[in-house]
Amino acid sequence: MxxxxxxxxxxxxxxxxxxxxxxxxxxxxxxxxxxxxxxxxxxxxxxxxxxxxxxxxxxxxxxxxxxxTHWQSPKFMAFYPASSTFPGMLGELYSAAFTAPAFNWLCSPAVTELETVVLDWVAQLLGLPECYLSKGEGGGVIQGSASEAIVTVMVAARERFVMRRFAEMEEGEEKERKMGEMRARLVALGSEHAHSSTQKAANIAGTRHRPVPAPKDTGFSMTGAALRKTIKECKSQGLEPFYLTATLGTTATCAIDDFEGIAEVIKDYPDIWVHVDAAYAGAALVCPEYQHLTKHFDKFDSFNFNMHKWLLTNFDASCLYIKHRKSLTSALSITPSYLRTPFSDTGLVTDYRDWQIPLGRRFRALKIWFVLRSYGIEGLQSHIRRHVQLGELFHSLLLTRPDLFVVLTGPAFALTVLAVRPKGWTKDGRRPSVTRADRPDPAHEAYLNDFTADAEARYKADSNAATQAVYERVNGSGELFLTSGIADGTYCIRVVSANPMAEEKYLRRAFEVLVKEAEAVVGTKEDE
Amino acid sequence: MxxxxxxxxxxxxxxxxxxxxxxxxxxxxxxxxxxxxxxxxxxxxxxxxxxxxxxxxxxxxxxxxxxxTHWQSPKFMAFYPASSTFPGMLGELYSAAFTAPAFNWLCSPAVTELETVVLDWVAQLLGLPECYLSKGEGGGVIQGSASEAIVTVMVAARERFVMRRFAEMEEGEEKERKMGEMRARLVALGSEHAHSSTQKAANIAGTRHRPVPAPKDTGFSMTGAALRKTIKECKSQGLEPFYLTATLGTTATCAIDDFEGIAEVIKDYPDIWVHVDAAYAGAALVCPEYQHLTKHFDKFDSFNFNMHKWLLTNFDASCLYIKHRKSLTSALSITPSYLRTPFSDTGLVTDYRDWQIPLGRRFRALKIWFVLRSYGIEGLQSHIRRHVQLGELFHSLLLTRPDLFVVLTGPAFALTVLAVRPKGWTKDGRRPSVTRADRPDPAHEAYLNDFTADAEARYKADSNAATQAVYERVNGSGELFLTSGIADGTYCIRVVSANPMAEEKYLRRAFEVLVKEAEAVVGTKEDE
Missing domain, CATH: 1.20.1340.10 (dopa decarboxylase, N-terminal domain)
Structure with a gap:
């Protein structure tokens, strides 16, 4: 050609x-x-x-x-969005034209330097603490995905832990053996609602994994108390917690862990690396009204969010920030002769290969740069706020049909999680199997009464069957794409509409479809 | 926009x-x-x-x-090439437009199915054994880089090893503890000339790493005998070799390990996973004259090569093939409720997220498909053969100046590795510090005589100083970009010109520049 x-x-x-x-x-x-x-x-x-x-x-x-499967369709309300925009595509086009597996600064200085600068821009935009900017001991790096970011920091956490424990010991076989034995006792923690990538990362890093309970009573958030309890349990079994994923916006319900409580616990366990996974909801931090959420991040070790989810940049563009970049590079740096350059040797430049699992890397900063400039700060903020409002609209529609739907969580960051209220349970006065402590909901208060455990189990079974039936009918129709999930044993339907084409009319239509299919499954008001 | x-x-x-x-x-x-x-x-x-x-x-x-740094420039003769072509760029453009983090089949069936098909096409094109095709128990997957592929298979190898060892043991804390202790004794092997990503992967996987000697006597190839010796040493120290990187085209010199010898040794150690890293040179397998090299691959477990190096596809496009895909997925699969689909549950489809470290993935098969179709089999073959011929031409030019240059290795897959013959060593009849057993070179035979060990050390020091000086002058001139390396303690210059713009005139010019700078450093013939 x-x-x-x-x-x-x-x-x-x-x-x-x-x-x-x-x-x-x-x-x-x-x-x-x-x-x-x-x-x-x-x-x-x-x-x-x-x-x-x-x-x-x-x-x-x-x-x-x-x-x-058309992730950019306005009828795509499944998983979390993966946005693509024209400026992002142009970034990808130039990146392919300028192909370089830019593992070293020298491989193409612009690839490294633009990445450092735009990641500082993004950190400022999100209101991250200063410790995550490149001017100090921290900095940002673009990874392919949140899951890749989590493996990366978990390996750094594992090595930091064992190196600290044996810092005084002489190098040699004995030390290597002891470090190996210690690795076998390490356990990575994350809320039971943390994304599965934490468990997968532990498998990859060769450590154990324990979930921290985050029940419906706390809105599916991990609290400091639950974390402390899990740490103590691990220690009592001779295991060593070395890493924690705290989540800003869990996959199933977009819950936020209790960062203040976690920060308090971590004071007593300074060897545990705390990583904040904000893969989806982190994008909302471009709006000042959410930036209070970053208040305790300076006590943690790393943070990531995906511009490719909710911030208009085509996949892949996961921004990972590290408080002490040395913790990463000392775990991941290997420099054979053919990778040495005078610039790297003097420490004057960043060699991002030491900040990641793979050696080579694409020029992904270009698309982020193009998106930030094409939209501007105000454009990004209005993009987020528009979707948050659409989520509130959808939630308000659900509340008009308490006979059909139970809102499990949300609207949170444009995500609402619902279950279908099963047939036969309409008028006998038991409460639904969820509480919404932080957001009193008059339409559901009527159900909050003497609901026995036995009734709850039967209710849940009926609810799950009804919700699954509705879910399958909706996706089967081909008009919408939603995803389901399970929270606290309740089968639920997640509705999130946050790609660039999302519009009110599509959410209203989604509600209509849900009503139609729910009525088909559990009957209309008149049936009862 | x-x-x-x-x-x-x-x-x-x-x-x-x-x-x-x-x-x-x-x-x-x-x-x-x-x-x-x-x-x-x-x-x-x-x-x-x-x-x-x-x-x-x-x-x-x-x-x-x-x-x-212009990797597509015809004056780029450093590292190994990273080709980019127009059809590849179009693939990247469409991939960005169709953005999906396609972790599941259902996320976008075309992403998964095109990948399976084009990777089968590529396997056939390379003459890989049938066990690597998707129709049986194996198959291919696109990874971002060879280094990522190596971590992936090493983790699978580690888990296969420990699961086999404790297959009979009841699940529970005791088994988990024993598996952890076993992981601490594992050691990953690779030739001392295997790419550093093997060592890095061992760091990530939390295992030890031991290099297998591959000295100049064997042309920097790892032999079966050297492998057996290293395995025995490890075992005598209570360590368990579980993984081996065998290389087709090492980074420094493009050496090929002794696959036949390795296959013979591995018969005695069936729990060692053998991975063939053919990151660069694997592309040459599109030519039938190289396919004899794949003869023993059916005895190994996995193979990868990078289309983004020498096969006209922009970075990233690393093709990884696995003989038993179950070995990968049983190490890497985790299926929470939100990732389950009816298709995945029935096992009817491939979910590539279980074949890799990250969850999400780009639509990289498009660019491979576009490249294969734009060039056709003959186009790909002539692309490789043209570069091999350019490498031979460059080598023949070096041989015209034995007073200035010593060929350390090559031409091998378009790479020639040379050292500068130091001043003062011209006429006193010692041999250079290398042998080229497999390729007798009359122009150098003159030097092969009573070269004492002491003289060899002095020669090497002088050679290294001269070669480094020439190297720095060449790169400093800005006209060419070469990389250096160290093989057997000899500082050397690598010249590989294999991107789409490579042409005879640029290699002739590279030779001229090398002559000019070498003469400036060690003097002309007339000086002595």
Whole structure:
């Protein structure tokens, strides 16, 4: 493909992308292909000689499009959003053009330096404590995903822990053996509602993992008291807690752990590395009204949030901040002769390879830079606030049908989690299986009375069956894509609409669909 | 940025990229900025309100361009290449447009299914044994980098090892404790010339690492005998080798380990996971004349090579193949309620999140698909053969100046490794400090005589000083970018020219520059 063929191909690709975005609202959000759909559409191997672009491009529509789930569709209300925007795409295009596996500063100084600068910009924008800026001992680095960030800091935490324990011991076999034995006793902690990547990271790091209970009574938040109890239990069993994931916006319900309580406990256990996973909800910190949440972060060790979730930057762009970058680099730095440069040797530059698991890295700072500049601070803030308001609207709609829906949590950061109220439980006066201590909800207060444990179990079973049935009917219709979850044993439906195309009319329509399917499953008011 | 602004911005970006590629040969390959150059060029934070594209784009030239190291320049002969091509860029553009953190099949079925199909295509193209195809128990997955692939398989190897050892034991605290103690005794092996990512992966996995000697006598290849000796040493010290990196194309010299010998040894140690790292040289397997190298791979457990190095696909595109995919997924799979889907539960589909460290993943198969189709099998083969020939040409030029240069290794897969012959050693009849057993080289045979150990040490010190001086002068000139390395204590210069713009004239020019700088350092023939 020469330059003029590229120009022609790229123009055609851009038209196709524009057309894709323009027709997104009218496409079924969820692909309806069945497993194995793609292979029969392609030959059994690559062609003997090269093909021209028009033949290749035609296969996007024929082969790829039917198998896409449209995360940018306004009818996508599943998981958490993964936004993509035109400025982000341009960043990715330039990044590919300037390809470099930029592991060292020297590999392409702009890749490293732009990353340091834009991550400082983002830290300021979020109101992070100064200790996370690059000018001191900390700094930011772009990782591929929150899960990758968590493995990275967990390995650093593990090594910091064992190195501190054996700091005085002479290097050698005996020390290596003792360090190995200590690693075998380490346990990584996280709330039971922390994302599964904490458990996976512990598997990767070769340590144990224990969840800290975060029940519905505390709104699914991990408290300082629960954390202290778990730490003591571990220690009484001869295990050593070395790492904790605290979450700002849990996956299931967008709960926020009790950072103040955690900070208080951690004073007594200074060897435990505390990482704040704010993968989704961290984006809201661009609005000053949320920045009080960062108040205790200076007592923690690291923080990450994903610009690729709720901040208009296409996947992947996970921003990880570290208070003491030396903790990372001393765990991850290895410098053979072919990676040494005069700049690195003098410590004048940042070699981001020592801040991450892989060696090579893409030029991801470009897309973040383009997005920050295209939207500006005000554009980012209004983007977040608009979705928060849409979440409140959706929640208010649910409250108009207490006969059909129970709000489990939310609206929190545009996420509302609901269950379907099961048939037959309408008028006999038991309360639903959740409390919403922080947000009294008059429409549900009527149910708060003598609900026995036995009745609760039966209620929950009926509720779960009804909610699952409604969930499957909604997703089966192909009009919306929602995801389900389980919180405190309750099967629930999560509704989050926070991609750039989200609009009031789609949330109103989502409510209509939920009402229709819930009525089909549990009957209308008139049925009872 | 609306659709018409995007069209305009994207057209302008494409013109800039075309112009960048057209002017690459005339740009200095290595950035000349000094550390910290970028920050003063930017404001201290993002703008309050959004900026229009022309203002942002103008900063590419002003801020970014001076800090780029041009990996696509024909004067880039450093490290190993990282190719970028127009079809690859289009793949990245579509991938950004279709953004999805496609951890599950359901997240976007096309992302998973295209990946499975194109990785089967690539496996066939490379002549990999059938066990690495998806139709049986194996299959391929795209990772970000070879280093990431190595951590991934090492964790799988570690867990396979401990699970096998304690397969009969009842689940519980005692088993967990014993498994932890066993992990503390594990040791990962790799040739001393394996890429440093093996050692880093061991650090991440929390295991020990031991290098297997691969001296110059064996052409820097790891032999079966050396491997067996290291395994026995480890075992005699109570350690358990559980993993081995075998390399097809080591970083420093592109040496190939003795796969046949390794396969023989491994018969006696079936719990050791053997991974073949062919990050760079693996691309050559698209040519049938190299496919004999894969003969023993069916006895190993995994294989990876990077299409983003020598196969025309922009970073990142590391293809990892696994013989038993269950070994990976049983180490890395965790399925909380919010990641369950009916498709995954039935095992009908591949969820690639269980084949990798991170959860989310980009649609990287698109760019591989575009590249394979744009070039076709013949295009890929001629691309590789052209570079191999350029390497041979460069080597033949070096041989015309035995007074200045000693060829340490190569040409191997377009890489030649050389040292500068130091001043004062021209006519006194000692041999250079290397042997090239497999490739008799008449031009150097003259030096092969009574070279005492003492003289060898003095020779090496002089050679290292001369080579380093030449290396620094060449890179300092800004005309070329080479990297240095150390092999068997000899400081050497690596010359590899294998990006799409490589041409004979640039290699001839590289030789001229090396001659000029070597003459400046060690003098001309006439000086002696």
């Amino acid at each position: 020469n330059a003029s063929q590229f120009r022609e191909a790229a123009h055609a690709a851009i038209e196709e992308i524009i057309q894709y975005y323009e027709t997104l609202p009218s496409r079924p959000v969820l692909s309806t292909v069945t497993p194995g759909y793609l292979r029969p559409l392609l030959p059994s191997g690559p062609p003997q000689t090269g093909e021209a672009w028009p033949a290749i491009q035609a296969d996007i529509e024929r082969v790829i499009m039917p198998g896409l | 609306n659709a018409s602004q995007f069209r305009e911005a994207a057209h302008a970006a494409i013109e800039e990229i075309i112009q960048y590629y057209e002017t690459l040969p005339s740009r200095p390959v290595l950035s000349t900025v000094t550390p910290g150059y970028l920050r003063p060029l930017l404001p201290s934070g993002p703008p309050q309100t959004g900026e229009a594209w022309p203002a942002i784009q103008a900063d590419i030239e002003r801020v970014i361009m001076p800090g780029l």
